[in-house]
Amino acid sequence: MKIGILSLQGAFIEHAKILDRLGVENFEIRQRKDVEQQFDGLILPGGESTVMGKLLQELELFIPLQEKIQHGMPVFGTCAGLILLSKEIDNDTHRYFATMDICAKRNAYGRQLGSFYIQAPFGKLGDIPMTFIRAPYIKSLGKDCEILATVDNKIVAARQQKQLVTAFHPELDEDNRVHQYFLSMI
Ligand code: GLN
Numbered sequence: 595m596k597i598g599i600l601s602l603q604g605a606f607i608e609h610a611k612i613l614d615r616l617g618v619e620n621f622e623i624r625q626r627k628d629v630e631q632q633f634d635g636l637i638l639p640g641g642e643s644t645v646m647g648k649l650l651q652e653l654e655l656f657i658p659l660q661e662k663i664q665h666g667m668p669v670f671g672t673c674a675g676l677i678l679l680s681k682e683i684d685n686d687t688h689r690y691f692a693t694m695d696i697c698a699k700r701n702a703y704g705r706q707l708g709s710f711y712i713q714a715p716f717g718k719l720g721d722i723p724m725t726f727i728r729a730p731y732i733k734s735l736g737k738d739c740e741i742l743a744t745v746d747n748k749i750v751a752a753r754q755q756k757q758l759v760t761a762f763h764p765e766l767d768e769d770n771r772v773h774q775y776f777l778s779m780i
Contacts, residue, residue: 596635598623606637636669668758681695
């Protein structure tokens with residue numbers, strides 16, 4: 595199994611470290627030729643969605659990655675990665691891959707709560723550590739989506755078929771279970 599990690603900006607190294615720890619082959623996606631190889635899953639990390647969106651276009655990565663996702667490649671978006679996958683963005687006119695039937699609210703916790711840490715239940719995994727950094731949450735979602743976690747009545751993790759999103763950063767904590775969950779989808 596081989597996972598491509600979008601590595602233009604943001605917290606991509608942390609995802610690679612978790613996959614290394616799990617013994618899963620992974621590589622950085624930085625330019626067009628990187629996506630020409632065979633791979634089995636894609637990670638879209640946290641960072642700044644507007645910057646990533648711009649770089650994806652400039653580097654001609656946008657269309658090939660969108661096509662892969664549309665054709666069913668398993669994808670895991672964390673934080674800004676969630677925004678990249680959202681069909682709707684409540685407080686932004688940009689749209690990116692727009693492959694997942696969710697409406698995200700960007701920077702949804704306001705300044706005071708810009709960053710916080712909590713432990714909360716995730717699907718059947720029990721409590722997992724959740725680090726939020728200027729995070730979005732999911733305001734609403736389509737009927738094909740499954741809610742995997744909520745914090746304060748806000749949806750912070752969801753899945754639609756082979757697409758998994760978390761508003762928090764599982765790659766920043768010493769817990770591999772959310773990544774293992776993603777790998778089990780492949
Ligand atoms: N606030 C960022 C955005 O809107 C996301 C923050 C993150 O990925 N930690 O893209």
